[in-house]
Amino acid sequence: MGQKQNPYAGLPEVAAEYIRRVIRKMGYSRSARLEVRRELVDHFDDALRSCRDDGERAARAVELIAEFGEPRLLAVLIRRGKKRCRPAWKTAIVRSFQAVGVLLLCMILYVAWFFTGRPTITTDYVAQLNELAHPKVPDSENAWPHYQRAIELFVKPSKADDEFLRDLLSGRLRRFADLTQEQQANLRHLVTANEGAWKEFVAGSARPCCWRLYEAKDNSILAVSVPNLSSLGTLSRIGIVRALLEGQSRQWNEAVSDCMAVARSRNMSHSPVLIEYIVFLAMQRQASWGLAELADLPNVDTAALARAQREFEQVLADGIPVADLEGEHLMWLDMVQRSFTSDGAGGGHVMPKELRRLIPTMVYSNGNKQGKTDSLAFLGAALLHAPREQTLYVVEHYYDLMKDTFASPARQIPAKAAILKKYCEDLSPWRFALPRALLPEFSRLASMRFEAINECEATIAILALRRYRLEKGHYPDSLEQLKAEGYLSKLPFDYFAEGPLKYCKVGDDFLLYGVGWNMKDDGGVHDEKEEPWRGRNEGDAVYWPLAKPAEASSQPN
Amino acid sequence: MRFERELLKGVAPMVVLEILGRGAMYGYQLSEAVAQRSGNILTLGRGTLYPLLYNLEAKGLVKGDWQEGDSGRNRRYYSITGAGKEYLSAQREQWQKLATGVGLVFGSPSPVMG
Numbered sequence: 200m201g202q203k204q205n206p207y208a209g210l211p212e213v214a215a216e217y218i219r220r221v222i223r224k225m226g227y228s229r230s231a232r233l234e235v236r237r238e239l240v241d242h243f244d245d246a247l248r249s250c251r252d253d254g255e256r257a258a259r260a261v262e263l264i265a266e267f268g269e270p271r272l273l274a275v276l277i278r279r280g281k282k283r284c285r286p287a288w289k290t291a292i293v294r295s296f297q298a299v300g301v302l303l304l305c306m307i308l309y310v311a312w313f314f315t316g317r318p319t320i321t322t323d324y325v326a327q328l329n330e331l332a333h334p335k336v337p338d339s340e341n342a343w344p345h346y347q348r349a350i351e352l353f354v355k356p357s358k359a360d361d362e363f364l365r366d367l368l369s370g371r372l373r374r375f376a377d378l379t380q381e382q383q384a385n386l387r388h389l390v391t392a393n394e395g396a397w398k399e400f401v402a403g404s405a406r407p408c409c410w411r412l413y414e415a416k417d418n419s420i421l422a423v424s425v426p427n428l429s430s431l432g433t434l435s436r437i438g439i440v441r442a443l444l445e446g447q448s449r450q451w452n453e454a455v456s457d458c459m460a461v462a463r464s465r466n467m468s469h470s471p472v473l474i475e476y477i478v479f480l481a482m483q484r485q486a487s488w489g490l491a492e493l494a495d496l497p498n499v500d501t502a503a504l505a506r507a508q509r510e511f512e513q514v515l516a517d518g519i520p521v522a523d524l525e526g527e528h529l530m531w532l533d534m535v536q537r538s539f540t541s542d543g544a545g546g547g548h549v550m551p552k553e554l555r556r557l558i559p560t561m562v563y564s565n566g567n568k569q570g571k572t573d574s575l576a577f578l579g580a581a582l583l584h585a586p587r588e589q590t591l592y593v594v595e596h597y598y599d600l601m602k603d604t605f606a607s608p609a610r611q612i613p614a615k616a617a618i619l620k621k622y623c624e625d626l627s628p629w630r631f632a633l634p635r636a637l638l639p640e641f642s643r644l645a646s647m648r649f650e651a652i653n654e655c656e657a658t659i660a661i662l663a664l665r666r667y668r669l670e671k672g673h674y675p676d677s678l679e680q681l682k683a684e685g686y687l688s689k690l691p692f693d694y695f696a697e698g699p700l701k702y703c704k705v706g707d708d709f710l711l712y713g714v715g716w717n718m719k720d721d722g723g724v725h726d727e728k729e730e731p732w733r734g735r736n737e738g739d740a741v742y743w744p745l746a747k748p749a750e751a752s753s754q755p756n
Numbered sequence: 757m758r759f760e761r762e763l764l765k766g767v768a769p770m771v772v773l774e775i776l777g778r779g780a781m782y783g784y785q786l787s788e789a790v791a792q793r794s795g796n797i798l799t800l801g802r803g804t805l806y807p808l809l810y811n812l813e814a815k816g817l818v819k820g821d822w823q824e825g826d827s828g829r830n831r832r833y834y835s836i837t838g839a840g841k842e843y844l845s846a847q848r849e850q851w852q853k854l855a856t857g858v859g860l861v862f863g864s865p866s867p868v869m870g
Binding site for chain 1: 782785787801803804806807808809810811813814815829831832
C-alpha cells in the first residue's frame, strides 16, 4: 500500500492550518471540499514560490492569510458559491431528501406525542347497564336465580342428540307424532336427566321479570361475564319434548303447562343485552312450535287445545317487544372510552394495541398476528383512524339508524337495512376501521322479531283450527269463518304481507302460511333448504302442515 | 488601494470576466492579472476571489477545468463562456454609460473601458 500523500506538503504550517480551518468550516460535500482545498493549496503554493527562504515564506503566508480574511467567513462564502454550482437535478434530490427528513422528524415527533396518550376512564358503563337491566321490583320477582340454577343443573345432551332436537323441533325432520319407539325412548332419557334443571326453569318462567347483576373485570363492559345461555335454549327444547311425550301419554294439562313454561320465559325479553333477547326470541319460537306439535298429536284433547290457546293469547297480550339496543350502545361507548386516548396527549386517537386487540384480522393485516408487519400496519391504521369524537359521532348515528330500523314495520326493514349497509360501506376503511369492522348488522334481528310474531299468530290459529276440526269434523272454509264461529278473537296477521295469514283447505287437511321475508305470495311453497316456518329465502313460511311425513330418519345414539 | 466593498461588488465580476475574456487563468494568476492590469489600483481580495469565481461558475458565466499548467502542475483554469461574453458585453455598455454620467457630474472626462 502506498503512503498517503500530505496535501499541504511544502506549505508553511500557518498556511496549512488556515486552509484546514476553512475546509473544516465549509462543511460541504467531500468532493467539493477536496477541490477547494486543492485550489487554495495551489494558490498559496504559487504565491510563495518566489520566496527565498522559509522565514520569507512564512511572512508572505501570513500576509496572504490576512488578504483571504477570516476563515469562517471565507468558508461560508465558498460554500455558498459551491452550492450555487450544484446542478438542478442534484439540488432537487437534496431538497427532496431534506423534505423527507423534515417529514420523518415530524412523523417521529407526532408518533411520540401519539404514544404519550392514555385513555381516561370517566364513566362506569357496567353500572349503567345494571341500572338499565334492573326493573325496580322486589328480588322475589326475579327469574334469574332459577335460570342460573337451571343452567347449573343442566345435563348437556351429546352433540348428535342436540342436533336431533334442533332438527326435530324445527320441521327439518319428521313430525314428532311419527317418531319411532326407540327415538322416543332416547328423548325420554334426555327429559329424565334434566328433571331438576327443568323444575328450576319452570320456577323461573313463573316470575314476571328477569335480571342479573352484570360484573366485569376492570368494570369493562366488554369483559362482562356471560353465562351459558345456550343451555337455557336447549333446556327449553327438552321442555317441549317433555310436553310432547306427556301429550302422547294423554297428560294434556302437564303438556300444556310445560309448553307455557317455555312461552313465559319471555321475562328475558326486556334485557338490554342483545344476546339475552336473542335467547328469549329463540325460546318464544320454540314455544310456538311446541304448541303446534301438540295440536298435531293424535287424539289431542279439545280442552287442552282451548286452554293452550287461551293461555298463549294471555302470554302474548303484551306482544313481543322490540329489542333493546341500549346495552350494545353502552358497550360501544365503553369500547371507545377504553380504546381512545384523551383529547390532550395523544389527541383522542385510537391506541394501536387496542385496535389490534379489537380487530385481529384487518384488511391491512398480513394475517400473521404476531408479525412485525402487523404491528406497523396497526400503528399506521391507528395514526390514520378518525379521532374519538368523530368515531363516536359515527357510532351514535349508526345506532340511531338501527333503532329506527327496529321500530319500523316489517315491510320497511329491507330498505332500512340497505341504508344501514350503505352507511357502513361508505365509511372509510382507514378512517373508521373500528366501526366499519365491528358495528353489528342487526337488521335481520328486527325481521326475526316479526317472524316470531307471525309464528305466534299462526300457532294460535293452528290451535283454533285443530279444535274446530275435532269439534266439527272438518276444517272451516276460511279464517273469517273460524273467527265468526268464536274460535278466534282476531284473524292471524302476517306482518310481512300486512294482511291475514293465507289459509286454504287441502283435502282433509289445511295449508296455513305467510309470505315470508320476500313479501311475495309463493303459493304456500317453502324453500326446501330451510325450515318450513322460516321464509327467509325465496318461498313462503309454511306453518301447517308442520312437516312432510318423513322418509326414514335415523336418530343418533 | 482599498475600495468600499459595495462599490467593488458590482465591478469585480465585470473585471474578472474582462480578464478571463483574454484567456483562461487559474486563481492565483487571475488575482495577479487584476492587480497588474489595473496598475495595482484594483486588488481583488483573495477572500473575494474564489467565492466570486464559484458564483460566476454557478451562473454559467465561467467554466472551471483542471488542466496542466505551464509549470507542469495541474491547476483549475477558469475560462469565460458564451453566456459570460454576452453578460460582459451588456455590463460593459452599462458601465460606460455610468462612467460617462459620473464623469459629467464630477466635471471630468469620462473614463472609458476596453
